[in-house]
Amino acid sequence: MKKLILALAVLVSLSAAAQRSQDKKKMDAFITNLMKKMTIEEKIGQLNLVTPGGGIATGAVVSSNVEAKIKEGKVGGLFGVHGPEKVRQAQDFAVKQTRMKIPLLFGSDVIHGYKTIFPIPLGLSASWDMALIERSARIAALESTANGLNWNFSPMVDIARDPRWGRVAEGAGEDPYLGSQIARAMVRGYQGDDMTKPTTMMACVKHFILYGAAEAGRDYNTTDMSRIKMFNEYLPPYKAAIDAGVGSVMSSFNDIDAVPATGNKWVLTDLLRGRWGFDGFVVSDYTSVNEMIAHGMGDLQAVSALALKAGLDMDMVGEGFLTTLPKSLKEGKVTEKEIDQSCRRILEAKYKLGLFDDPYRYIDTSRPAKEILTxxxxxxxxxxxxxxxxxxxxxxxxxxxxxxxxxxxxxxxxxxxxxxxxxxxxxxxxxxxxxxxxxxxxxxxxxxxxxxxxxxxxxxxxxxxxxxxxxxxxxxxxxxxxxxxxxxxxxxxxxxxxxxxxxxxxxxxxxxxxxxxxxxxxxxxxxxxxxxxxxxxxxxxxxxxxxxxxxxxxxxxxxxxxxxxxxxxxxxxxxxxxxxxxxxxxxxxxxTFPRNVGQVPIYYSQRTTGRPATSEEFKKFQSNYLDVPNSPLFPFGYGLSYTTFSYGDVKLNKNSMKPNEAITATVTLTNTGKYDGEEVVQLYIRDVVCSITRPVKELKGFQKVFLKAGESKEVSFKITAEDLKFYNSELNYVAEPGDFKVFIGTSSQEVKEADFKLQ
Known part of the structure; x- marks a missing residue:
């Protein structure tokens, strides 16, 4: 029976893969045929994302200037336009009054709900409940699409370890493992399993990359870090969103290796497309193309060419692509192939949303009253x-x-x-x-x-x-x-x-x-x-x-x-x-909640040092402060309940494993209080001896468990070599044989531990 089930699963998988291949061929043929008919100006127009600003409230759906650009085929998408009637008006301009009749994308920042607002993302993350987080995104997509939107500038998955930075509110906190789980849940919630459904929308993971590590916690500031830290601690949530099939990516405001992300070829092409295989499109953040001028990268023509060649596909608001790429093409500073490549990616997004089949797919005047803020x-x-x-x-x-x-x-x-x-x-x-x-x-x-x-x-x-x-x-x-x-x-x-x-x-x-x-x-x-x-x-x-x-x-x-x-x-x-x-x-x-701002940046997974503090008591020539303990006020993973929980010792089914094997770690959790309640059981691992300095512990699993008062339950985690992998000094993803510690507990600080080896 097991062999039959496995064989059926393989057949289903092969059938799905064949269908995807057939669908891609159909899409490629459609877009190739469409692009053959487009002028270079129309192709560049698809790379332009604009907002009508305050003009919507008092008159037409868009200001006259934006209307004219749409009719001239100089706009690929709009944001800031909401409501079936207004979206229909704008879409009419595109599909009825332009030569190529290419529909528009309609985007918006739907960060933690559309009209029904959920907790800020940092609050959502504190639930540690992926089904709940996915549900919040699903409802947000339902409401957004009911009002005509089909593209969402969310989720924001930037790791943030400096609470001075205001946008810590918009992300999932400090941990790459938890952040990755949440990134996947949000993408699934927005996009579902079929982006052509009128109740789903294309997600846009942001901000690519490292925006949450701005120096001094000051927004838009420079970011500078090693590739090892980048790959092990900051990139995983972006990668998780890519692997979950996110349709688009937004570049960040900051620089990486002294080159702004919006014009950084290593970031947008070598890493995102080459190493990770992303096949969607990349949009700039609000005027971030133009802002490369202030970064010192040249005038508007120069930075627009830099961005296109780096792998940026759509220019948000700045119109540098629209106004300078024709000249750069004539002067040989960009190629038609590069313009075609970006145009194709945006047209593919519209195809995947079903807009070529029905440009009005997301426009239904009966939906808002039934589906929004109910x-x-x-x-x-x-x-x-x-x-x-x-x-x-x-x-x-x-x-x-x-x-x-x-x-x-x-x-x-x-x-x-x-x-x-x-x-x-x-x-x-x-x-x-x-x-x-x-x-x-x-x-x-x-x-x-x-x-x-x-x-x-x-x-x-x-x-x-x-x-x-x-x-x-x-x-x-x-x-x-x-x-x-x-x-x-x-x-x-x-x-x-x-x-x-x-x-x-x-x-x-x-x-x-x-x-x-x-x-x-x-x-x-x-x-x-x-x-x-x-x-x-x-x-x-x-x-x-x-x-x-x-x-x-x-x-x-x-x-x-x-x-x-x-x-x-x-x-x-x-x-x-x-x-x-x-x-x-x-x-x-x-x-992590610090005792004072002087402890910032503070996070639980700091790397080991040669002179670690051995206690909260100050000792000379150890890594500590004169005026405050090293420990935070409240650590990562901390949270009380009206009831109490006790943890038994960590039990391993074996003390060593080979790379193709697994170890099961188990604890007995008991609700020792008077109230029924839920506990987030957290699993951390430490690589004791390694070729590079590693964190004191890293989250590698968690389960939210409900127990009635007085009830006990065994909670188990399966540990594989995949959980032990990291990027080494050559940026190879490896698990090195040696000693490991596993910790299970109620927070990153309060844990029980056991030891095992990877052979």
Whole structure:
């Protein structure tokens, strides 16, 4: 029977491969025939991606200038255009009023939901739940395509280990293994198994490459690292997205080896296409072609030619390709073959989306009302958000809260719709979000008396507020004095049994162009927390932020802390579900929380040194600080529950293996507390002796396990030679024989261990 099943599987695989080959031949023939009819100007037009900007709201779907370019065949795609009617208008220009009748791509940044907004990606990653993350992307694709979009500038998979960098909010944190799993899940969620379906869309992995490693945590800054670090620690999530079949890639703003990514041939051709076999198209980030001028790479004609020759296919907004490539072609600075190659890739994307069969495939006026921001999508947002929260502290089991008595709910984020969605929720409407005050009233019922007081501004710094409020009011500075607000909050706290303080960042204090050199709470909120603690009442801190913050003082002062990130449309309901125990928190950190900014960059998988610190106690001539321990405030993988879990010893089915064998590592996990709950069991490995310096441990597996109170379960992981591989000094992917350690536990710091050998 097994042989028959295997034979059938092989036949199915061969049949699928044959079908793919046939489909590719059909696509190649179609596009070859189409391109024979195109002029060079029309081919260059396909390489141009534009946005109509603010012109849509008051008049036609696009401004007259963009309309004219579309009709002249000088536009390959649009972004910033939403809604079936507006998309149809623009598509009409392309397929009815141009010579070649080539349809347009319609793209957008759908980073963590379209109209139904999910937690920021850093929050989603803290769920450690791939099915849930894929589901969030699936819903985002459903809503986006209902509004006429077919291309999404997501997922962002940049590894980020510096919380000063604002865009840490948009990624999966610091770890390449976890980041790779999430990259695959997001691509599957957006693209599904058939991109011609009107409910799926083409994904665009970004930012290629190393954008998350900008020096000093300052956005758009230079990036410089060794190839070994690059291949082992930063490239895996991009590679995972490519292997998952992502349709497009976006180049990054930063330079690599002193050449901007947008014009870097090693990045876009040698690595992406040559080494990894990517066959989709590459789009620049917003005006990143033009920005190579400021990098010092030449004028617009020079940098446009550089980008095309490097392997860039589509120019976002800058129009350098459109305005300079004809001249560069005449002068021999680019070739027609290079233009043809990029044009073909973009036409292939349109073919794969089914646009040549039906340019209006994604335009259905009946869909938005039925599929966007529905009761079902909101329910999903609530469930997903609750699973992203991380319980950082819970002294005296103050949580979950009782649904009785009096609660003082205070803080600038306690009743603030404008900051629930989080950064880069460009299509979301903050006014559709549920703030915490509303959510607590919904969940607590009539048995709880909730006293609300704002207590403080997010910040009293008017200059900072002005910078943050670029996209609308996110920091609202109250007309009352800080002293008056603080007094009101303290009075509310004194009347209550417990205080819930909602503090943190405004949504636009993180995200693009939102780097911070000080990652503590603003002083206005610090004063509020101190005053609340001085009342003697237990204080539960609900932390809303787009990055890891330095919370050493708050950790010392407060009774409990729940990290909720920016949780999206259903933020208030989801937070209340967790606070009152309707859901037992199960999130784990995917980015290390430092004690202070001086520890940054800080991450769990740092490489071994010749003089490692042997304890938290300072010792001269070891790798440590004079003024703070090496350890973080909260490590990667950390997160508490309302219940408790115990781990048995790690048991291996054997202590050595050959390269073609496997070892099974098993622990017994027991729920030793009073609540049913979920635990993320984490597997780490260390290569003890190696030809290059290796990390102290690396995540290589995890399982999210649900256990009822008192229940035990054996959790097993299969370890193969593939899990032991790394890129050596020649950039060969190898597993070297020798000694290894395996660690299993509740976080990167709290683990049980065992030893084995690879023969």
């Amino acid at each position: 009761a079902d999508t909101r329910k999903a947002a609530r469930e997903i958000a609750a699973r992203s929260f991380v319980l950082l502290k819970n002294n005296n089991q103050v949580l979950p809260l009782k649904k009785s008595g009096t609660i003082a709910l205070v803080g600038p984020l306690a009743n603030n719709k404008n900051n629930m969605l989080g950064t880069w929720a460009v299509s979301g409407d903050p006014q559709t979000s549920i703030p915490l005050l509303e959510g607590m009233k919904n969940v607590a019922g009539n048995g709880v008396n909730i006293i609300y007081a704002k207590g403080a501004n997010i910040t009293n710094d008017t200059l900072l507020a002005k910078k943050v409020n670029v996209f609308g009011t996110r920091i609202d500075i109250d007309k009352r004095s800080p002293e008056e607000m603080l007094k009101e909050a303290v009075e509310a706290a004194r009347k209550a049994d417990v205080v819930v303080a909602a503090v943190g960042e405004a949504s636009e204090m993180s995200g693009e162009s939102s780097s911070r050199s000080d990652i503590t709470l603003p002083e206005s909120q610090k004063k509020l927390v101190r005053a609340l603690v001085q009342t003697g009442k237990p204080v539960v801190l609900v932390m809303m932020s787009g990055r890891p913050l330095a919370l050493e003082e708050e950790n010392e002062l407060t009774t409990a802390m729940l990290q909720t990130w920016h949780a999206g449309s259903e933020a208030g309901n989801a937070i209340a579900d967790v606070l009152f125990g309707d859901y037992n928190p199960s999130g784990k950190l995917t980015a």
